[in-house]
Amino acid sequence: MTVSLTSSTISTGFTPFDFVSFQSTEQFHGAVREQLAQDIEVLFAYAKLPSPLVDACRYVMTGQGKLVRPLMVASAFASINSSNNACTDERNDDIDTLDTGLDTLLENDSDYDMSRRAALAVELLHTYSLVHDDLPCMDDDELRRGQPTAHIAFDEATALLAGDVLQTLAFEVLTAEMPTFAPFNANIASQLMAIFAPRARRMVSGQMLDLNAEASASIAQDDLEAIHRDKTGALIEAAMLMGGVCAGATAPQRMALQECAQHIGLAFQVQDDVLDVTMTTDTLGKPAGSDEKLDKSTYVKLMGVDNATSYAQSLFNDGRAAISHELNSRELSDNEDNIGTDNDALLALIEWLWSRKK
Numbered sequence: 001m002t003v004s005l006t007s008s009t010i011s012t013g014f015t016p017f018d019f020v021s022f023q024s025t026e027q028f029h030g031a032v033r034e035q036l037a038q039d040i041e042v043l044f045a046y047a048k049l050p051s052p053l054v055d056a057c058r059y060v061m062t063g064q065g066k067l068v069r070p071l072m073v074a075s076a077f078a079s080i081n082s083s084n085n086a087c088t089d090e091r092n093d094d095i096d097t098l099d100t101g102l103d104t105l106l107e108n109d110s111d112y113d114m115s116r117r118a119a120l121a122v123e124l125l126h127t128y129s130l131v132h133d134d135l136p137c138m139d140d141d142e143l144r145r146g147q148p149t150a151h152i153a154f155d156e157a158t159a160l161l162a163g164d165v166l167q168t169l170a171f172e173v174l175t176a177e178m179p180t181f182a183p184f185n186a187n188i189a190s191q192l193m194a195i196f197a198p199r200a201r202r203m204v205s206g207q208m209l210d211l212n213a214e215a216s217a218s219i220a221q222d223d224l225e226a227i228h229r230d231k232t233g234a235l236i237e238a239a240m241l242m243g244g245v246c247a248g249a250t251a252p253q254r255m256a257l258q259e260c261a262q263h264i265g266l267a268f269q270v271q272d273d274v275l276d277v278t279m280t281t282d283t284l285g286k287p288a289g290s291d292e293k294l295d296k297s298t299y300v301k302l303m304g305v306d307n308a309t310s311y312a313q314s315l316f317n318d319g320r321a322a323i324s325h326e327l328n329s330r331e332l333s334d335n336e337d338n339i340g341t342d343n344d345a346l347l348a349l350i351e352w353l354w355s356r357k358k
């Protein structure tokens, strides 16, 4: 892949995270994915990893992943940005100054680059967790993202190290000086770190709780929820909050994003359990029916496919309500362009997640 060394907004010719300038959700997601693919190559060029480590890292980062978490960063960034710009526009109309608008524009350029760092960070961390989860000492899986798992395509030691270095890079990328990225914003970077680090730790705790639960004959819904709040939910929380923080989310907006992410994180896991029994290996790009094979505690096991599907739907609705309601009740503005209308990146993402087949 050829990587442009100029600033992202200039090289791609559009403002990728400005949702309403796209004709469809798919086009917006396509732009985010394209940006991420470029940024992954910039990062690998910066990191100068030896072979075959770099090959294994590129292999796992460029498979057929859905890139849900980077899309969450991008969507939260776009939603909060457009919501707050609508407020700024109103205030500017009121006080009639030109300077305020220009300041906002300049600030937003470097904030956008911080959101690119955040999007990379969550995908690196997520991919590390998948690589380690697939290892023989964990789930011992052979297929992931439509291709042989890392330890099969390379070897176990290389896969282990690839996971390790992806995890390290997930943190390094927040402050690394890399071509095509504006110098990092120290204030935003420290907030991102404070969000990201504890949730990365919670993901591992959740995995331990999940392994513990495999040994038990049955599990209560509360306990299953506690596992997935950490194992799957923590990183989804991180993604939405990090996107929001890069766009300057206020305290109430952060609370709304956190609440939304908690519902969506759980919905995503419940849906994952349903897809595991209703979809084929070809569609999923990973072995179908593996939860039952590994005797995992799942929502399908707990409540059956139909109830689990309804539960996922109600959680997605709760997630939608959390951001629509909270952010629409802001003091500054309640006009039609705000988050809460269908012209919104996060709401569109929730719709897209609900309709996913893999």
Ligand code: GRG
Binding pocket: 064, 065, 066, 067, 068, 069, 126, 129, 130, 132, 133, 138, 145, 203, 204, 207, 231, 232, 268, 269, 272, 358
């Ligand atoms: C091994 C440290 C360590 C942690 C493992 C997240 C995790 C914890 C394991 C991954 C296995 C798994 C099924 C987790 C549940 C979360 C989940 C649904 C992961 C799959 O995420 P997708 O669907 O995958 O976003 P893609 O490949 O599209 O990125």
